[in-house]
Amino acid sequence: MNYKKIIDVSKHNGTIDFKKVKADGIAAVIIRAGYGKNNIDVKLKANIEGAIAAGLPVGIYWFSYAYGEAMAAKEAEYCLAAIKPYKISLPVFFDWEYDSMTYAKKNGVTPTKSGITAMTKAFCNKVKAAGYKAGYYLNQDYKKNHYNVSQLGDFVEWYARYGASMNTTGAAIWQYSDTGRVSGISGNVDMNYLIDEKLLGSGTSSTPAKETKGGTVTVTLNTLKKGSKGNEVKSLQVLLIHKFGISCGTSGADGDFGSATLLAVKMFQEKKKLSVDGIVGAKTWAALLG
Numbered sequence: 001m002n003y004k005k006i007i008d009v010s011k012h013n014g015t016i017d018f019k020k021v022k023a024d025g026i027a028a029v030i031i032r033a034g035y036g037k038n039n040i041d042v043k044l045k046a047n048i049e050g051a052i053a054a055g056l057p058v059g060i061y062w063f064s065y066a067y068g069e070a071m072a073a074k075e076a077e078y079c080l081a082a083i084k085p086y087k088i089s090l091p092v093f094f095d096w097e098y099d100s101m102t103y104a105k106k107n108g109v110t111p112t113k114s115g116i117t118a119m120t121k122a123f124c125n126k127v128k129a130a131g132y133k134a135g136y137y138l139n140q141d142y143k144k145n146h147y148n149v150s151q152l153g154d155f156v157e158w159y160a161r162y163g164a165s166m167n168t169t170g171a172a173i174w175q176y177s178d179t180g181r182v183s184g185i186s187g188n189v190d191m192n193y194l195i196d197e198k199l200l201g202s203g204t205s206s207t208p209a210k211e212t213k214g215g216t217v218t219v220t221l222n223t224l225k226k227g228s229k230g231n232e233v234k235s236l237q238v239l240l241i242h243k244f245g246i247s248c249g250t251s252g253a254d255g256d257f258g259s260a261t262l263l264a265v266k267m268f269q270e271k272k273k274l275s276v277d278g279i280v281g282a283k284t285w286a287a288l289l290g
Helices: 018-023 044-053 069-083 098-106 113-129 140-145 231-243 259-271 282-289
Strands: 004-009 026-035 058-063 092-095 134-139 156-160 173-180 189-194
Touching (some): 018 044, 026 044, 026 069, 026 189, 173 231, 259 282
Parallel strands (some): 026 058, 058 092, 092 134
Antiparallel strands (some): 004 189
């Protein structure tokens, strides 16, 4: 199954041309509204207005530095005030990560699994009460060790795991890379697959995606070869150049699978003891993303 691609952005992505982003096949964008105690992302206004003007559905995330339920609820209020003037189509997400844990510990608090879950619920309940779809962002470690996900079934799960398979159940959005390349954005950008396409609709459902047999969602990337063009070729080139140190020629990551990229792929395949045919199929993608 081919899922739609969406990106998530913040001030760190600089000035974005969202018309080019949409033309490059991106279906929606999740934008950071801010972080912590009412620190509004300096690019929020430009990002949200640019995305909406380009016809891209918008979701929101708030990076949390809360270490208690009341703090998380207050962060939700800051977030809701910041996005109030705009149409938000996708969920508003609570984003509590390793930096959040470090900050809490510096303030003498070591949040527990139940505490992090309670903060997430406090944020999401505020968002839901304001009429938005609500959700939370987490990675494999946090899902296993720091969340009671069974208590968050009313909210949308946005799951980060970089590789060829999601290896989880229940996620509605899968962040699969932080080294994507998209027209209209200078540098790397976080890439996501939209597993639950109902989130793009006008409904208010915040039910996680249906579980799949075996607990693994696998997305098959397109087979690439000399002559291929587009965003997936860019992703291939970025991986070869920046992850494995293999040059793709003077043009770099230009989205054009030419002779230099063919040579780079063959070098990679030889290095990984794969069939050296210059074609990026399932085994080569798996080695690149593994």
